[in-house]
Amino acid sequence: MHFEFPVTTRLYTEIYTPESTAEDLPIIFTRTPYGVRTANSSYGDYRLKGAYKTLAEEKYIFVFQDMRGKYNSEGKYALLRPILDTSPTNESTDAFDTMDWLISNIPHNNGKIGMTGNSYNSWLAAMALINPHPALAAVNLQGTPADLYIGDDFYHQGAFRLSPSFGYAIIEHEQRGFKFENNDAYQWFLERGSLENINSAEFLNKENPYWNDFMAHLNYDEFWKTRSITSYLKNTTVPTLNVVGWWDDQDFYGSLKIYEQLEKHDSLNLNNLVAGPWYHAGWEDPDDYYKQIHLGGSVSTYYLTEIQAPWFKYHLKNEGDFSQAEATVYRTGKNQWENFSEWPQKENISPVKWYLNQGFKLSLDKPTVSNSYSSYISDPKNPVPYMEGTVPGFWQRGSLGWKADNQSVFTNRGDVLTWVSEPLTEDVDISGSIKMKLCASTSGTDCDWVVKLIDVFPSNYNPEIENTKYDMDDFQMLIADEVIRAKYRNDLSSPEPVNPNQIIEYKIDLLSKSHRFKKGHRIMIHIQSSWFPLIDMNPQKFIDIGKAKPHDYKRATQKIYHSEMNASYIELPTMKKPPKKK
Template identity: 45%
Template sequence: MRRPASALFALLVTTAILHAQQPKTDARFERTEAMIPMRDGKKLFTTVHAPKDPKGPVAIVLLRTPYGIDGRTERLFRDYFKEMIDDGYAFVLQDIRGRFKSEGTFVMTRPARDPKDPKAVDEASDTSDTIDWLLKEVKNNNGRVGMLGISYPGWLAAVAMLDPHPALKAVSPQASPVDMFLGDDFHHNGAFRLSYGFEYVAMMETDKSNFSFKFDKHDTYEWYLKLGALSNVNRLHFKNTLPTWNDFVAHPNYDTFWKTQSLEPRLTKVTVPTLNVAGWYDQEDFRGPLKIYELLEKHDTKNQNFLVVGPWNHGGWGGGKADKLGRIPFDSATGERFRKEIQAPFFAHYLKDVGRDAPPEARMFQTGANKWETYDSWPPKGVVSRKLHFHPKGKLSFDPPAEGAPEADEYVSDPANPVPYRPRPVRPTYPGPEWPEWMVQDQRFTHGRPDVLSYETEPLTEDVVVAGSMKVKLFGSTSGTDCDWIVRLIDVYPDDYTKPADLAGSQLLIAGEPVRARFRKSLEKPEPVKPGAVEEYTIDLNWGHHRFRKGHKIMVQVSSTWFPVIDRNPQKFVPNIFEAVDGDFQKATQRVYHTPKFASHIALDVLKAK
């Protein structure tokens, strides 16, 4: 989760640098340190940055983080908070419980406390106790507090919003996870995010401060392949000492452990004005902010729940211009615009009574067209579901499959030679330079592999504008008793593309997700697949807002591995993949069907092009 890849947090894991830096204070602010007591007696390290020359009572803006606040102030004021400084706030930063200089024990995404126990703690209670202290100790405050943050700090803001202090008047959970089994950092639809989960846990729990796992190979694809089965992780490396990894092993299915952490059942009312923020190319927490918005929207009777999605990777709006990502240009400084025209006015409106109008319901960047759109609802009114069907010989068409055509395509999936999720060498997630940009890397590196099926349209004769749901219905069979299906939606640029020319013929990933066959009927109670049986799988690619341009082609790729971002399925049913051994892994023949009865397709919410 949680480590944004933006300029704001680019040095999260370089702990030595953070601690070598002396705390710097912006000349406009008076910096004070405090150890704020919590209800159970533990104290949390906090810095308060109050304006030296306030123009009246100031509101308080709070950011809580597990990543360490020493050395962070200068960058926050230069980037993330820059457009808010002149509005008059006292900015407060805090190390959460058990991290860096704060006391107590760190618990990854700590579950909600027992409300019957007055001394029980969770992140909401720690936030509430902090706000109590701030209202008493921060001079000349106006009694209002706002909270924001990206990734884990965004999750902390969301948790505080669910059980808010009365003075909490505006919250912006940005790139917040919502459920760690269904679709955020550690699992997607129950499939384990291996390289991310392994490296993040090593970073967060090997020491109280950030630590990067030291690989002995330049290509971590090769390292993870040599590692073998997940049962080798504790035996060779973690030695049963890291709590979160042990939780992965003990809870391979969607049981009470994961459900207790999930925010989804708790999103039953809008408690304070909420600005949800996401990035279309978020490589860590894309589903979370969208799901928070979607669930809150069902209860938004006062028009206080808002959504912004830009063309960003994880936290890419937090600093810098964000006018491009990798080779993909956005034609404007989208990050600066967000901070100046959306984030700053949101907090000024609800904390300072500046500006008469509430924000628009949804401000969505349309990738492919490189423009912002504003909608009164999301998904917008007027969308129509259109199905692109799989056909023999790699064809993809809005026409349904015909009788009598070949019924399926097949390939052999070999766990010993998995499909990489980005071009090799796959350098470490932290602090590897490719991780922040892999979702916009050219997908041609897998096109043509014998274990990857590609279906693509003819060049489009008109623009196709996706605005909302993107769901795949895949009818497939396997010769094994378990398998994964990985589906990717891709925009194929024409060979004569010139803006810029280096994108000619490239394949841009729009969305990609895995499903694990063992969970096809139940996430709680997995069961094996009958070899050769045709099963229906739904792969939710979440929301999108992309314009496939005239002359481009739409492609869908299907494979059964995506390594090492997703762990390898043994392709033989075992009770717990985390306890599988090397001998459990086997080749399997996979078949994808495209008949009138078993019509594999992708359904897209499409707007009329304008």
């Protein structure tokens, strides 16, 4: 059944109940900006036959709602509406008022509500945690944005995520996807020459409010701070299951940070983490491969049937003796689920530094030479692509699977420097936070630094022994990555120029991962200064990039230092080996 419930602003809502049941049932509630019902689709039918199928078999009342101002709901829409808005209503109050109505008006409910969803839907569920309704008994967050400037959809550490942001602005404003000529977003953005040229009559008519907001708020100002949800999550009173995908290219940062924020107040042990080998929303994909990367079985099926379903059943129906570990984490490379008492893992972990050395060697030995560096030219007219082959628009399949690409395709470029270890003589297991100290200089007054941590497979890889259907000889598997914009190195709110050719120490947080570098594999680091058009091209000149002209974009000489006084290294959270038996 579906209906519009009578409140001051009517929010379109559909309710699905089991055909026949004598028992009172809990409610699973999803709020969405994606359209509950359109002329061609039913969101409820789509979810119940797909990602919610296991839950539907357990019998719940399902509720789907268009958020304020979207599709069939009344009111004014705001992209990630500020939490402290001047209006008395926001997504938190809308969730509370809806739950109040549902409990009072849906027959045969048991008085308990659970919320779930991924991406924007998950952010809406997280908003309900700010002032939770008494009936809210469980919240399953999946791929949740937390701060769109620091590390989620639109910016990363001050670097503008061009293709995702442009595409999203078009979709939100015009309800359509942008058609790139020859489906080649890389070439299309490159030919525009600057961000200012993109905001022209031909493309955006200078009337797209979302794009205009991106250009008006290039620094971390109040516009972004009021949209950062972590500042408002002060209490943990509702059981919350946070789901993170290791290869989530949209909201990996947010998913981890919301878990960490809730954990600060979790005296009742209600906050838990599940981290798996997934792209954004990949926890709904039953495949046992991520492109060529073998996952050792359907990891998503395990999550949906062995974690999510019994977790909801326990908290909403008081059934089962389900006990969730603090952190249930999938170790890639080893292809195995593991339980931890905390995350990031600290117990039994040693931070081990792998140093960049002369000859592009990565080793445990700290450099002893003086004034040693490697250099490359970063050219805005020839930026490094973020994925192999033709690069489509981010929302036209440019977001699917690129983190599983073989990174070796980029190593034949002169503007991608790589450091690699010798083949490992034993397995190296990492679990926890990965940090990079980069000592570097640029001939310009601003630039970007992109760091990738890579697992290099051996040349004699045997698919039969590894139980995989793909030949992975010398495959370079992306484990962790991040970008920073140099002018924000000290403060995201107050950019400052870089002194040309001055050696600066950059601290880069690659967040946390769990992975096994197998015996015979090698550990590799990639360093580059462009990642296009995932990240906009830096003019390599201290300037308001939104107003930069094509002639402002300059080539720059980048130097990576690996000397005794200026040692660059990546710090890996390495699991300690048990003592060998005598």
